[in-house]
Amino acid sequence: MLLNFQLFPVGIPLANPYSQGGVTILVRDFFGNVSPIPIRDDGGFVGAGLGFEAVITFQQPVEGFLLHVSIFAFAGFVEVYDPAGRHLGTIPVAQTGNLGKAGFVANEIGSLIVRSPSNEVNCLTLEVFGTPSPKAAVRSDAELSKEKCAEVVFGESGTLRAPGGNESALADGRKFVAAVAYDRYLEDPSRFAPPRHPTEQELTVPHIKKHWELCVAAAQAAQGTDVGTCRHFVIWRIASNGNGPSDTPDRIKDDWPYDEKSKITEKYGPFRNPITPIGDDIYIFKYCGVALAGS
Structure with a gap:
């Protein structure tokens, strides 16, 4: 949280x-x-x-x-x-x-x-x-609601900003995050950032209201999308050679984003983020064909 x-x-x-x-x-x-x-x-x-x-x-x-x-x-x-x-x-x-x-x-x-x-x-x-909760059994017919999907997208990307007229890249990246959430969020919510809905007080701030509405739009646009094997994403700073997420000065705690970086098929950015990962070189990396147990 x-x-x-x-x-x-x-x-x-x-x-x-x-x-x-x-x-x-x-x-x-x-x-x-x-x-x-x-x-x-x-x-x-x-x-x-x-x-x-x-x-x-x-x-x-x-x-x-x-x-x-x-x-x-x-x-x-x-x-x-x-x-x-x-x-x-x-x-x-x-x-x-x-x-x-x-x-x-x-x-x-x-x-x-x-x-x-x-x-x-x-x-x-x-x-x-907190202590991760065990995976709950999910009915095969269970579906993630549009409202919960928007909260997942906002939890993942609500602080991202797109300088230099890069709004379309952020919209495309959020749509992919939403599509992945529809595909596998209910399998294991712990693999995503905690869902977040802005408070009424937060929604009085114009830029928060704007980005919440953009996350709602991404959830709407992604409904019915077939992601195929593209079921993973990472939001992080880009490496200096541009081939994946950076591991300097710090790195993602999981190994798979680095072990599987050959599976990156697209990246959206650059974006600015004021919280971890802090920087103006943040990208949403799209991974296809990752074989990752439990995710």
Whole structure:
């Protein structure tokens, strides 16, 4: 699950505590006061202000998290606790310029405390990893609804932007993502990004509303498409030689996008993305004939 605070309108505060998808965030200032959480734009980085202390609680235990923040003074640190309140560890926020990140993996994580001594840390995104649920048996006549398909497409590509008049490539790439979702999402939803429907508040932001409607259009256009053997896609930065997804400076956690890159038959892009994978060289890679167990 991904909480992306870059999509909220600047200047419109969030409720404090803020809750979404089983995650609750309570922000306090230096004096312990609880006020609405500000959405700030500090030097081009839009995020939710974390105050002096932000307590993040998970309704159900999770296996890991990755926090991306913007920083303009002291980076701070994150305390990690299990569901019983036992301290699992304290990790510093790794800072590069005005950006920082912190991540942690454990069997069961119940809560975090983000301490920001300078009160100048904005939460850009919080990605939460849970225990994968076993595959559910799917009826042979089950079909993915158009509404759920649009949510899958938005979860996969809602933050992508097409600079330089490249809107048609993004539309084509989203249509392919939607076609693959219709073909195999119900077989194993864990192989896709979590479906996401913008909140009513998010839909008041013009660019969010626009891209949600484009994802709905992609789901509509892809209905009835026969993808044949083209049942896989990857959304990532392109390698310097242009032959597939990049593995520098970091790589996709799975091996198959690299092992099977000879199966790439088309790519859509370039696009810009403000979250992982961050860059203006992002492509949607179309794979055909991939023999991948469980996907």
